[in-house]
Amino acid sequence: MASYFQSSSAGSGPASTASPLYSFPSAFSPFNVPSSSFTWLYTTLTVLFALLALEQGIYRSKKGPLPGAKWTIPVIGKFADSMKPSFENYKAQWDSGVLSAVSVFNIFIVMASSNEYARKILNSPTYAEPCLVHSAKSILLPDNWVFLTGKTHVDYRRGLTNLFTRKAIGMYILIQDSITRKHFAQWRKDYAKPRPIMMDARYLNMDTSLRVFCGKHIPEKATKEISDKYWAITQALELVNFPFAFPGTKVYKAVQARKVAMYWLELGAKNSKIEMANGGEPACMLDQWVQVLNDPAYNGRREFSDREMAMVVFSFLFASQDAMSSGLIYGFQHLVDHPEILAKVREEQERVRGGDYDAPLTIEIMDKMPYLQAVVKESLRVKPPVIMVPYKSTKAFPISADYTVPAGSMLIPSFYNSLHDPAVYPEPDAFTPERWLDPAGSANAHPKNYMVWGAGPHRCIGLEYAGMNIALVLAIAAMQFDWEHELTPLTDKVEIIATVFPQDGCRMTFTPRAHV
Numbered sequence: 001m002a003s004y005f006q007s008s009s010a011g012s013g014p015a016s017t018a019s020p021l022y023s024f025p026s027a028f029s030p031f032n033v034p035s036s037s038f039t040w041l042y043t044t045l046t047v048l049f050a051l052l053a054l055e056q057g058i059y060r061s062k063k064g065p066l067p068g069a070k071w072t073i074p075v076i077g078k079f080a081d082s083m084k085p086s087f088e089n090y091k092a093q094w095d096s097g098v099l100s101a102v103s104v105f106n107i108f109i110v111m112a113s114s115n116e117y118a119r120k121i122l123n124s125p126t127y128a129e130p131c132l133v134h135s136a137k138s139i140l141l142p143d144n145w146v147f148l149t150g151k152t153h154v155d156y157r158r159g160l161t162n163l164f165t166r167k168a169i170g171m172y173i174l175i176q177d178s179i180t181r182k183h184f185a186q187w188r189k190d191y192a193k194p195r196p197i198m199m200d201a202r203y204l205n206m207d208t209s210l211r212v213f214c215g216k217h218i219p220e221k222a223t224k225e226i227s228d229k230y231w232a233i234t235q236a237l238e239l240v241n242f243p244f245a246f247p248g249t250k251v252y253k254a255v256q257a258r259k260v261a262m263y264w265l266e267l268g269a270k271n272s273k274i275e276m277a278n279g280g281e282p283a284c285m286l287d288q289w290v291q292v293l294n295d296p297a298y299n300g301r302r303e304f305s306d307r308e309m310a311m312v313v314f315s316f317l318f319a320s321q322d323a324m325s326s327g328l329i330y331g332f333q334h335l336v337d338h339p340e341i342l343a344k345v346r347e348e349q350e351r352v353r354g355g356d357y358d359a360p361l362t363i364e365i366m367d368k369m370p371y372l373q374a375v376v377k378e379s380l381r382v383k384p385p386v387i388m389v390p391y392k393s394t395k396a397f398p399i400s401a402d403y404t405v406p407a408g409s410m411l412i413p414s415f416y417n418s419l420h421d422p423a424v425y426p427e428p429d430a431f432t433p434e435r436w437l438d439p440a441g442s443a444n445a446h447p448k449n450y451m452v453w454g455a456g457p458h459r460c461i462g463l464e465y466a467g468m469n470i471a472l473v474l475a476i477a478a479m480q481f482d483w484e485h486e487l488t489p490l491t492d493k494v495e496i497i498a499t500v501f502p503q504d505g506c507r508m509t510f511t512p513r514a515h516v
């Protein structure tokens with residue numbers, strides 16, 4: 001075979017006089033590589049093309065008749081979209097079909113946007129189980145109960161429902177009331193000028209949750225410390241995150257935050273056991289739990305270590321902090337943007353509370369506020385804090401007559417379209433609490449569409465507690481303050497950070513009302 005030098009110089013003069021300066025370096029021409037390199041290059045390219053073709057083939061065979069791109073971007077798929085999730089992109093995907101396909105890093109994902117298919121996934125534990133984001137096991141600890149499935153999960157969860165009885169929630173309301181008033185005393189000073197309520201509402205929720213869960217068994221500084229560090233956990237909950245806890249990564253920072261929280265929560269569990277053993281009266285969730293466990297008549301009786309109790313409480317914080325904050329912030333935003341509805345809330349408060357707005361709210365008083373409850377229900381419908389939950393198929397899942405989800409796929413039941421179905425909720429984007437006040441109205445006639453809390457064996461365990469807390473905070477704020485909303489171009493844009501938030505954080509002023 002002619003050498004590179006000879007062949008490239010053939011048209012430019014005698015070989016003997018050709019200068020290397022006028023020749024092309026080999027790197028510029030793939031046709032001029034030595035034969036061994038050529039074979040290597042050829043083989044590599046062939047293998048690469050075969051793998052890429054295989055990737056497309058697998059994607060297309062898994063996708064079958066589902067809507068979705070015919071080809072997936074090699075290797076990364078729709079990675080770019082998931083790095084910066086936008087509500088508009090998700091909505092376009094949900095609207096592309098009741099079931100639709102997408103691939104990210106070769107993880108095959110089926111999105112279910114209709115009520116029928118979202119519910120089917122959540123209610124088919126033999127085919128599908130929750131699959132929290134990859135970082136969740138590092139953050140929550142792998143032996144946390146939230147990773148249990150099947151009967152073990154059902155049995156464990158049954159024991160925890162004792163923490164959310166009406167009697168227990170009645171006790172929690174008194175704590176929620178006093179913490180809310182403490183924070184509002186500060187808001188009086190801080191909100192003369194507009195500022196985003198987002199971080200203050202998050203801190204209020206964290207303080208309330210920790211006091212409800214641990215009472216006085218952890219010190220004041222623990223609440224502040226956990227709250228300050230918790231933002232790191234929220235940030236590590238993005239659907240796509242660098243999965244390993246290397247120093248500097250979001251997951252690493254979240255793990256450090258969890259260690260701080262677990263230290264204090266274990267201390268809380270230990271102190272609660274001591275208090276209850278000394279005959280103390282239950283004054284928080286941990287006390288309530290210890291008392292139930294100690295009751296000789298309780299047939300689920302068993303020992304729970306401080307660590308195990310702390311992990312359960314941490315799972316409640318993990319499941320609630322972002323969702324509760326989102327629900328509360330949009331509760332404020334919906335009411336301040338609808339002064340006629342806020343006026344009705346106030347009118348109900350005046351009727352029920354007999355003019356004494358400093359008296360603590362109780363569960364019995366809260367029962368007498370159907371309009372406020374309708375406001376909370378509607379606010380959570382219009383802007384559901386959790387718009388979807390990740391599941392995975394544990395085996396081939398024949399979800400419809402013409403489609404079977406392959407085993408090992410990610411399944412994402414989405415709630416938004418159920419909650420905005422115009423056949424069930426006419427003018428679905430309108431904030432209309434009245435739709436819940438007519439027992440025969442279409443909203444009440446279709447309870448299965450109301451997927452704010454999910455459905456099936458993993459349906460939110462804290463739903464009554466959460467709804468009650470949002471209602472209580474709004475009730476106290478409605479009577480203590482006049483509210484104003486500073487609108488910005490981002491007010492109506494939705495930010496997705498695990499849950500949904502207004503992109504400007506909801507900028508408000510609160511000024512004390514004349515009568516308080």
Ligand code: HEM
Nearest residue numbers: 316319320323324327386453454455458459460461462466
């Ligand atoms: C507005 C606030 C909240 C919303 C919108 C919300 C929503 C949800 C949703 C959609 C699920 C998934 C359900 C499923 O997979 O079918 C869930 C699960 C869960 N939630 Fe909530 N949640 C809220 C507050 C809370 C609170 C306050 C607690 C605890 C005190 C809590 C504890 C849990 C737990 C432990 C699970 C997992 C249950 C299981 O796997 O059995 N959540 N929540």
